[in-house]
Amino acid sequence: MDALKTITEGMIKEGRPAFNVGDTVRVSVRIKEGERERIQAFEGTVIAKKHGGIAETFTVRRTAYGVGIERVFPINSPFVEKVEVVRRGRVRRAKLFYLRQRTGKAAKVKEQLR
Numbered sequence: 156m157d158a159l160k161t162i163t164e165g166m167i168k169e170g171r172p173a174f175n176v177g178d179t180v181r182v183s184v185r186i187k188e189g190e191r192e193r194i195q196a197f198e199g200t201v202i203a204k205k206h207g208g209i210a211e212t213f214t215v216r217r218t219a220y221g222v223g224i225e226r227v228f229p230i231n232s233p234f235v236e237k238v239e240v241v242r243r244g245r246v247r248r249a250k251l252f253y254l255r256q257r258t259g260k261a262a263k264v265k266e267q268l269r
Contacts (some may be wrong), residue, residue, distance in 0.1 A: 157256060166209055168231050174213075176201050176251060177244030177264045182215060182228055183236040194236055197226055201266055202245065202251040218262070223255065241268040 174180055181198040199217030206212060211230045216223060228235050243263070244264035254262050 164266075166231055171230060172238055174201060174238065174240050175244075177246035177247060177267075179239055179241040179244065179264075180215060181239045181240075182226075184228070185236055186232045198225055198241065199224075199226075200251070200254065202254055202267055203249075217259075 165267070172212050178201050179199065180201055181196050181265055183194050185197055195216060197217070199215040201213055202216045203214040204211070206213075212227050213230060214225055214227050216225045227269055230238075243266065245267040246264060251264070254264075
């Protein structure tokens, strides 16, 4: 049991930012195209966080050209280069799946004042 605990502790990334559901984040993802690698940014609203520990994931949603795009990112993935919090959101739900049915200004999340 101790060996499993040390393996999972070694795989968890250090220094990741604290963000919650409702925040707008910019995720820098490493993409391989053939033999080349590049970093692509994906910016959107965090609509869900799942699991915990080493298997923790978060779902980011954004609208591009009128089409909703959602991507699920494992927090501890080596392909996730960094996560920047662009703005904090004020929400009262743990999951924001209701944003899928909303368009335009109705799909906005209010900003949290700190």
